Amino acid sequence: MANTIKTLQGEILVAEVESVVIDNPLALVPVVKGPGLMTKVQVVGKSGIKYDLTTAIPGVLAAKIHAATLNVVA
Numbered sequence: 001m002a003n004t005i006k007t008l009q010g011e012i013l014v015a016e017v018e019s020v021v022i023d024n025p026l027a028l029v030p031v032v033k034g035p036g037l038m039t040k041v042q043v044v045g046k047s048g049i050k051y052d053l054t055t056a057i058p059g060v061l062a063a064k065i066h067a068a069t070l071n072v073v074a
Contacts, residue, residue: 005043005072007051012043019044020053020069027059041065 003014022028024039038056045051054065 003072005053005069007043007053008055009051012045012051014073016045016047017043017073018046018048020066020073021050022062022066024059028063041069043069 004011005014005017021042021044022039023042024037027037027039037059039059039062040056041053041062043051043053053069054062057065
């Protein structure tokens, strides 16, 4: 079985992931009230299509999901 990441739109192969991004990077900056800002975590495939991993969630949770997804992809 191939390694996949489940997204809101379906699944994407780990080998096809180009990058993992946070929709609103200010959500990671604690000085700008970052932990409370709502943001999404997205996976960008090699074809350039963005897949949402989450809906709008607080920056603290987004940072954890971003780090965990990077560990799976790397």
